[in-house]
Amino acid sequence: MVALMKGRSILSLLELNSQEVRKVLDLAIILKKETKQGILRPMLKGKVLATIFQKPSTRTRVSFDVAMLQLGGHALNLSVSELQLGRGETIEDTAKTLSRYVDAIMARVYDHNDIVRLAKASSIPIINGLSNSYHPAQILADLQTLLEVKGRLRGLKVAWVGDGNNVCNTWLIGASLMGIDISIATPVKYRPLKESMDNALRIAKEKGSKIEVTDDPEIAVNDADCVITDSMVSMGLDEEREERLRIFLPKYRVDEELMDKADPNAIFMHCLPAKRGEEVVAEIIDGPRSVVWDEAENRLHSQKALLCYLLLDEEEILR
Numbered sequence: 001m002v003a004l005m006k007g008r009s010i011l012s013l014l015e016l017n018s019q020e021v022r023k024v025l026d027l028a029i030i031l032k033k034e035t036k037q038g039i040l041r042p043m044l045k046g047k048v049l050a051t052i053f054q055k056p057s058t059r060t061r062v063s064f065d066v067a068m069l070q071l072g073g074h075a076l077n078l079s080v081s082e083l084q085l086g087r088g089e090t091i092e093d094t095a096k097t098l099s100r101y102v103d104a105i106m107a108r109v110y111d112h113n114d115i116v117r118l119a120k121a122s123s124i125p126i127i128n129g130l131s132n133s134y135h136p137a138q139i140l141a142d143l144q145t146l147l148e149v150k151g152r153l154r155g156l157k158v159a160w161v162g163d164g165n166n167v168c169n170t171w172l173i174g175a176s177l178m179g180i181d182i183s184i185a186t187p188v189k190y191r192p193l194k195e196s197m198d199n200a201l202r203i204a205k206e207k208g209s210k211i212e213v214t215d216d217p218e219i220a221v222n223d224a225d226c227v228i229t230d231s232m233v234s235m236g237l238d239e240e241r242e243e244r245l246r247i248f249l250p251k252y253r254v255d256e257e258l259m260d261k262a263d264p265n266a267i268f269m270h271c272l273p274a275k276r277g278e279e280v281v282a283e284i285i286d287g288p289r290s291v292v293w294d295e296a297e298n299r300l301h302s303q304k305a306l307l308c309y310l311l312l313d314e315e316e317i318l319r
């Protein structure tokens with residue numbers, strides 16, 4: 001058996017093919033079951049993950065820390081202001097130094113190019129814990145959640161309503177890889193990245209899945225198995241808040257009327273944090289169709305699986 005994913009960096013999800021994503025999801029489901037039974041295999045004993053955050057985080061920070069701890073390893077939280085990075089040491093010099101101490105780095109950055117530079121200069125796997133362009137760890141958890149609830153991925157339809165942001169860009173990649181149809185409703189000004197669209201269209205063509213982009217949420221949610229939204233004002237965009245809310249509201253708010261236009265068994269997902277009354281009403285995010293807490297929990301399990309595949313040989317994982 002060959003080591004398939006070991007040593008790879010995950011910056012946008014394009015680094016994995018569909019079989020590899022499926023392997024991560026399958027292992028995540030096994031590890032979730034074991035964790036709930038109180039079985040914690042120390043698969044990453046002696047391994048250290050450094051985590052670096054340029055912006056706030058609750059789920060990403062805690063789930064990566066707990067994942068390492070429960071797998072028998074260790075997570076080292078490094079704040080930018082305490083690193084020499086905060087005093088002007090280059091990303092490259094930081095990457096080369098940390099590569100000599102730790103086994104992997106998870107970083108949350110503003111500019112996606114920062115994580116690309118970190119990965120280029122490192123000799124260890126780098127995981128993007130959210131950049132302004134992509135959020136691959138989130139989409140693995142979302143795919144796991146969808147698979148658990150619906151029992152399959154291929155042939156499902158997902159609707160994205162709202163900002164064509166980092167999470168949306170990565171959903172485009174994840175959906176196309178897994179043969180999921182995706183319909184995106186955003187104002188024209190807030191469409192997903194061209195780079196992400198181009199890649200997703202290329203992959204979807206191979207997989208035979210559909211991608212649709214519209215400015216009409218009702219078209220997007222029609223027959224959808226899952227409706228997803230996210231903040232209308234992502235981190236770092238607070239100056240645009242007023243303009244964004246003027247453009248997005250009320251049309252792109254997920255409410256009961258919009259959810260009722262999706263498939264009768266449609267679920268609602270949101271990566272969190274959420275602003276009730278802006279992108280989604282409380283009745284939906286706190287209602288029976290919402291799976292947001294399972295989705296948040298699955299960050300832990302899917303990241304455990306990802307860390308195992310990036311840090312271990314396949315034989316070590318499956319034995």
Ligand code: CP
Pocket residue numbers: 056057058059060061130138271272273
């Ligand atoms: N969904 C997500 O990444 O949450 P945090 O910003 O809390 O990490």
Ligand code: NVA
Pocket residue numbers: 130165166167230231233234235271272273
């Ligand atoms: N799009 C959001 C995701 C937060 C996890 C942001 O970038 O702020």
